[in-house]
Amino acid sequence: MHRKVKEVADLAGISVRTLHHYDRIGLLTPRTVSDAGYRLYDEEDLDRLQQILFFRELGFPLRKIGEILDSPSYDRREALGLQEKALIEKRSRLDRMIVTIGKTIKNMEGESEMSQQEKFEGFDFSKNPYEEEARQKWGDEPVDRANEKMAAIGPDGREDLGRQMDGLFKKLASLRDRKPDSEEVQQAIGEWHEFLNGMGHTYSPEAFRGLGQLYVQDDRFTKNMDRYGEGFAQFMADAMSVRADRL
Known part of the structure; x- marks a missing residue:
């Protein structure tokens, strides 16, 4: 059919x-x-x-x-087995995070005490073991430089990067009523480009443009970015395209 x-x-x-x-x-x-x-x-x-x-x-x-x-060595049945294992682990981690949310609420309302360690139960952004296993089976490639850097800087460093990214997005979202090729917008989008390049991967002009297009072509990106304001994903894609042209 x-x-x-x-x-x-x-x-x-x-x-x-x-x-x-x-x-x-x-x-x-x-x-x-x-x-x-x-x-x-x-x-x-x-x-x-x-x-x-x-x-x-x-x-x-x-x-x-x-x-x-x-990949010539790709096997769908094997992939499904690994995906099942990874999703079960992901579900377990999400369950632990849900419990952590419940404990945090009770702690805020004075119903119970919560240790500093308990506040972060379920969080683990340092690695993706399934990705490593898949790479070994179907590519045998080294871990991407960006992943290496994220693992190296530790939880505090990742939290700081998250704050920087949030600050840049808020700054850019405040400019989304301006033209993408305006000087103020291009200065801010340049800061975003520099931030990405500092993450361990150098974005060429075309790669930077492609990332901007992904913001509007992938529904998950669009949904997350538009939390900063309606049309923010499209604004970013347009501004990033202008910067790519100028570079």
Whole structure:
């Protein structure tokens, strides 16, 4: 059975725009085209989409997902086993975080005491063991420099980076009524570019532009960024594109 892009989007709970993006970057390109020129997805395409979404849920970037799925050593059954293990661990960690939230509320209301250690039960952003295992099986690549830096700076350093990022986003969000090519906006977007380059990966102009496009092409990015103000994701994409052109 073949399905059109809208049917697949509804089935998977993602946007048509996301599927078009996957097609455009070669991550998921349906092999069948109707007489009218529509892309048609078959069962193998849907299986690949399922894998893409599992990897996305586990925090893999799209580029890495493509490398894994196209690796000669990739095995779907093996991948599903690893994904199941990783998601069970993620569920366990989220359960611990929910308990921590409950304890924190009771502590705030004076119903119970809470140790400093208890405040952070369930948090662990230092590593993604599943990603390391997957890389060893389907790429045998070293950990990305950004991940290495995040692990090296420790919890305090990551918290500080989070505050810096939040401050930059708030500053940029306050400028979203300005034109993306205005001097004030470009100065602020330059600060964002420099911040990213300090994270252990150098963003070329085209990579920086691509990241901006991801803000509007990936629904998760758009939703999170638009918390800083309606249309913020699109504003960032436009401003980052202008900077890329100027560089």
